[in-house]
Amino acid sequence: MNTILQDSAFFGVTVSLLAYGAGNFLKRRFRLSIFNPLLISIAATMLLLRGGHIDYPTYKAGASILSWLLTPATVCLAIPLYEKMDLLKQNWKALVAGIGAGVITSLICVFTMALIFHLNHTEYVTLLPKSITTAIGIGVSEELGGYVTITVAVIIITGILGNMIAEAVCRILRIHHPIAKGVAIGTASHAIGTVKAMELGKVEGSVSSLSIVVAGLLTVIGASFVQNFI
């Protein structure tokens, strides 16, 4: 099994895309936020590898082109940012204040709770980029010397969690303004949360997209300042 699949240049990417398609289908079919396409596709791929006795390096050899595309894809986040420039300009003070406060909150939360749980330096820097988009988070974790795969897991869990609780949190905490909702969701739970923001409305969605980028950049700077606190 391994040798045949190892020879296939398309196995890894095909499996990833099919799993993502299946995740999207389940999401549409059942309309529950627990059926998160990304969560399902990761779980399905894991089960397939386990069930088919295919080892991770075999899968990774083919799928590595997907990881390779992350840098160019992140570069392209500049395009919606450029297109939404007017909305950003009109409300820039509120956006910068909100996103900045959110990023600082995230870093303080991680630092405080790292102290409470007696985490070591590597575990601490692994968690620092937890609220930002995976592409940037991987870069931050790598540069600071964290466990990159755990950072990815925590970022994805944060995103799925944000996606699931965003509506309830905004309602209970009385965050009503569409721009405020967008900032809250994008700053706390990056791209996966932004899917929910897009469902809430166009303003929420576009502001959430902007927040991904700005929060990512602010966290790159912020995390490098606080990296040696533990």
Added chain:
Amino acid sequence: MKYARQFAIILVVSMIGEILNRIVPLPIPASIYGLILMFAALRAGIIKLNAVKETGYFLIEIMPVMFIPAAVGLLETWGLLRQVWLPFCVITLLSTIAVMAVAGHVTQGVLKGFQHKEDAEAQL
């Protein structure tokens, strides 16, 4: 030719980002340098929106799939994660709610501040 050229432009910007990441001694990933460069180039008109738009949105659309291989890599590091899963889950849950609350309310507060000011000025 259109898509080939768009992809080439995106890769050139990514490559410059990668070079900056290697020569600048800051913990900033290549993708972020590239993002800033792309934004600056679009603003300055060096790169026209139409020269990157379709391929750019294609890459953004399939971005979730790009995270799958790294996440599936957890199979390999489960031993590491098993020791820390409880504090990591608590930290993730609490900080996500805290960030949402603070980011949302600060934004709303600043927006309302402007609103009140404008209303007051309108009344004068």
